[in-house]
Amino acid sequence: xxxxxxxxxxxxxxxxxxxxxIAPVEEAGFALLLIPEAxxxxxxxxxxVDAVLQIAGVTVxxxxxxxxxxxDADDRLRAAATxxxxxxxxxxxxxxxxxxxxxxxxFGRLLGKFQAVQQSLAVMACEVRAVExxxxxxxxxLDAVGRDPSAADFEIAAAKxxxxxxxxxxxxxxxxxxxxxGFTEEYDLHRVTIPLMRWRGAxxxxxxxxxxLGRQAAGLGGRGLWEAITARGA
Numbered sequence: 476x477x478x479x480x481x482x483x484x485x486x487x488x489x490x491x492x493x494x495x496x497i498a499p500v501e502e503a504g505f506a507l508l509l510i511p512e513a514x515x516x517x518x519x520x521x522x523x524v525d526a527v528l529q530i531a532g533v534t535v536x537x538x539x540x541x542x543x544x545x546x547d548a549d550d551r552l553r554a555a556a557t558x559x560x561x562x563x564x565x566x567x568x569x570x571x572x573x574x575x576x577x578x579x580x581x582f583g584r585l586l587g588k589f590q591a592v593q594q595s596l597a598v599m600a601c602e603v604r605a606v607e608x609x610x611x612x613x614x615x616x617l618d619a620v621g622r623d624p625s626a627a628d629f630e631i632a633a634a635k636x637x638x639x640x641x642x643x644x645x646x647x648x649x650x651x652x653x654x655x656x657g658f659t660e661e662y663d664l665h666r667v668t669i670p671l672m673r674w675r676g677a678x679x680x681x682x683x684x685x686x687x688l689g690r691q692a693a694g695l696g697g698r699g700l701w702e703a704i705t706a707r708g709a
Contacts, residue, residue, distance in 0.1 A: 480523055487527045491534040497543060500535075506543050521614040525559045529610070532563025536670035551624055554635050554678035555613055561638040561674050562610040564667040565603045568649040571664050572596060576652055592652055599648040602641040609634040616707065629691050629703070636684040642675045 490503045508523060510516020517523075524544060531540040541556040548556075573596065576587035586592050613627065613634040620626035646668045650657045657664040675681075692700050 480526055483517075483519070483523055484526050484530060487530045488534065491531060491538075491540075494535055494538065497538050497540070500538065500540055500543060505540065506546060508544050521555075521617040522611075524556065525562075525610050525614040528556055528559035529563030529566070529607075532560035532670070533567040533667065536560065536564055536667060549624070550678055551628070551631055552617075554684075555617060555624075555627075555631050557674050557677050558606070558610045558613060558634045558638045561642070561671060562603075562606045564671050564674075565606055565638075565641065565645045567667045568645055568664065568671070569596075569599055569603045571667075572599065572649045572652050575656075586652065595648045595652060599645055602644045606634075606638045606641050609637045628687070630707075632684045632688040632691065635679060636681060636688055639675045639681045639684065642671050646671055 486503065487505075490499055490505075494500060504517065505527065507516040508519045508527065509521075510518070512518035527544070528541055531538070541553065541560060545552055545556055573587070576592055576596065577585060579586045581589075587596075613630045616627045616630040617624060624631075649664060649668060653662075653664055656662050657668075659665075679687075695703055
């Protein structure tokens with residue numbers, strides 16, 4: 476992470492923590508994140524947006540931070556932003572789950588010592604890391620294509636579908652290992668799992684993005700799909 480992005484993330488954490496409405500976020504200038512420096516903005520890229528929105532997905536999942544940053548963006552880019560929010564929220568659900576099983580005891584043993592719990596958390600961790608990777612790859616592609624987000628349609632569809640499909644596993648495992656406490660108002664888990672269920676259907680559900688991705692893959696054909704994917708990583 477660059478020094479500038481590191482500082483940006485520190486600022487985001489400071490501003491978002493305890494914010495009850497969007498006013499402090501507006502005052503901090505996050506609406507200028509993608510505006511070029513020559514036009515008076517921050518001059519950030521999609522990697523910066525991804526980093527900021529992952530923090531927002533943890534600290535202020537109910538505030539319209541993505542809408543503020545992407546004020547004039549189309550639904551395609553809003554879907555991309557939602558992937559970053561989801562990645563952040565899933566990472567927090569995993570962190571809370573690991574912390575809980577390493578503190579809570581059952582039958583005289585820490586929950587985290589039971590093999591079944593370890594296996595469930597391993598599956599959950601794989602889902603979370605896959606979504607984080609999808610969000611990072613999507614941000615890199617959006618930065619590469621510049622002002623033509625349609626050139627990132629494949630990555631947007633793949634990332635949103637991957638994030639959508641991960642929601643069921645992540646929320647189920649998180650609440651299973653927490654038990655009843657995960658649903659209480661006093662505990663933080665529901666603050667990220669409830670938005671995750673909402674974001675799953677935002678800007679296109681599983682079927683919507685699967686159809687878009689499937690049509691693109693079918694149109695390219697086997698060899699064409701491989702060539703297109705490898706060309707993106709070159």
